[in-house]
Amino acid sequence: MNKTDAKGNYTELGLIPWSGQGFHATWGLDFSAKFFNDKTCQVTPTEPGFETAFKYFQQWSRELDYNKVDTFLATYQPPNAPPSQTPLFTGHLGMSIDGNWTLSSIQQYAPKLNYGITYLPVLHKGDAPFTWSGGFSLVMPQGAHNTGAGWKFMKFMTGPEGQAIYTKVTSHLLSESRPPLPIGAQYLDAMDAAQSSILLGTSTVDQALQQVYQRLQPQMDQYCPFKLD
Numbered sequence: 578m579n580k581t582d583a584k585g586n587y588t589e590l591g592l593i594p595w596s597g598q599g600f601h602a603t604w605g606l607d608f609s610a611k612f613f614n615d616k617t618c619q620v621t622p623t624e625p626g627f628e629t630a631f632k633y634f635q636q637w638s639r640e641l642d643y644n645k646v647d648t649f650l651a652t653y654q655p656p657n658a659p660p661s662q663t664p665l666f667t668g669h670l671g672m673s674i675d676g677n678w679t680l681s682s683i684q685q686y687a688p689k690l691n692y693g694i695t696y697l698p699v700l701h702k703g704d705a706p707f708t709w710s711g712g713f714s715l716v717m718p719q720g721a722h723n724t725g726a727g728w729k730f731m732k733f734m735t736g737p738e739g740q741a742i743y744t745k746v747t748s749h750l751l752s753e754s755r756p757p758l759p760i761g762a763q764y765l766d767a768m769d770a771a772q773s774s775i776l777l778g779t780s781t782v783d784q785a786l787q788q789v790y791q792r793l794q795p796q797m798d799q800y801c802p803f804k805l806d
Contacts, residue, residue, distance in 0.1 A: 599674035604630035618801035
């Protein structure tokens with residue numbers, strides 16, 4: 578599906594595997610990566626699932642030529658471009674890894690788009706299909722009034738009845754998620770930096786993931802012992 582012009586620049590791409598929601602969390606979870614070891618209270622960015630995902634980032638970047646893909650995105654989806662200019666909507670991108678919010682965007686910005694939906698590819702033949710969700714949370718600010726009622730509401734909303742209401746009203750689905758760690762934001766930032774270094778070719782997979790561990794574990798140590806359950 579990849580097409581280029583006379584100068585070798587991409588005019589169409591089948592898939593950009595690291596674009597949209599195709600980032601380290603998606604591919605890592607797809608390959609059964611674990612974020613945290615409950616028994617040792619250690620973050621685990623260097624374990625096999627993430628290592629596999631980052632080796633694929635390295636391979637994809639070389640095969641597609643990261644700089645050429647970057648030029649493609651700058652051409653067909655420049656910063657602050659309107660949603661209607663999304664390459665998937667304009668016929669310049671064949672497939673996109675994204676969330677279910679894309680369905681409402683298609684209805685609004687590309688109602689005549691002929692499209693289908695499928696699962697992400699799995700690592701081994703016979704592996705179960707996969708999806709995930711995350712990034713949403715209920716938070717009670719420090720100093721909030723009426724904390725008792727607030728806590729009661731939070732427990733309800735995150736329980737079976739509240740989630741049944743939420744998923745119906747917001748058109749979301751329940752699925753696997755990242756573990757709720759107290760350094761979740763820092764984890765995301767560190768992995769983002771590692772992914773960028775792999776795509777740009779400035780680090781090896783081992784170097785990038787070791788740097789994530791060295792950056793995060795001292796921060797996690799402040800909360801140990803810590804149990805997800």
